[in-house]
Amino acid sequence: MVREKGRPALLDVDREWLAATPFCVMATAGADGSCDASPKGDPAGQLVHVIDDRTIAIAERPGNRRADGYRNILENPHVGLDFLIPGRGDTLRINGRARLVSDAPFFDEMVVKGHRPLLAVVVEIEDIFFHCAKAFLRSGLWKPETWDPEGRVPRRALIAKEVERPGMTVEQLDDYYRPENYAKGLYG
Numbered sequence: 001m002v003r004e005k006g007r008p009a010l011l012d013v014d015r016e017w018l019a020a021t022p023f024c025v026m027a028t029a030g031a032d033g034s035c036d037a038s039p040k041g042d043p044a045g046q047l048v049h050v051i052d053d054r055t056i057a058i059a060e061r062p063g064n065r066r067a068d069g070y071r072n073i074l075e076n077p078h079v080g081l082d083f084l085i086p087g088r089g090d091t092l093r094i095n096g097r098a099r100l101v102s103d104a105p106f107f108d109e110m111v112v113k114g115h116r117p118l119l120a121v122v123v124e125i126e127d128i129f130f131h132c133a134k135a136f137l138r139s140g141l142w143k144p145e146t147w148d149p150e151g152r153v154p155r156r157a158l159i160a161k162e163v164e165r166p167g168m169t170v171e172q173l174d175d176y177y178r179p180e181n182y183a184k185g186l187y188g
Contacts, residue, residue: 006129017083018056023039023084024083028069029072036068055125057122059110059119070119080093081093081095089134089137097124098123115188155177
């Protein structure tokens with residue numbers, strides 16, 4: 001049963017899932033085997049552009065600017081994508097071959113909050129399937145009563161001060177990471 005659940009093209013239910021998901025993780029590997037798993041997020045209905053039954057695109061949005069996954073795609077086009085819907089334990093997985101596209105007519109359909117992407121990852125689907133909820137059940141990920149986002153680790157500003165930005169004060173970093181300030185750079 002497990003071996004037979006994959007398919008090479010989107011079904012209507014897959015399209016519905018992609019339209020409902022605001023988040024995915026894209027896994028890549030370089031020619032030397034170095035790996036990257038990069039989160040991608042946009043409002044539901046705007047994260048994934050379906051080109052056809054065997055091809056999807058995901059827009060590049062401003063992030064940490066490391067571009068590890070994109071460098072990997074240039075060396076090794078194989079990608080794995082895991083699409084999540086908050087509160088759902090099952091996920092939709094797509095494995096395929098990716099390429100980077102710097103412009104295409106469909107970019108106009110990928111505008112979010114007035115920002116047209118400068119780059120997109122186009123994925124030719126090789127295998128698509130739904131993945132079970134066992135990991136989510138074991139982790140309790142969607143159970144708010146188990147959440148303690150700052151109880152076991154320092155807040156983001158303290159981590160940044162220690163690991164990434166020692167020249168800034170904690171007050172400057174608290175201000176930078178304040179949600180209303182941090183959100184200003186989401187799309188440009």
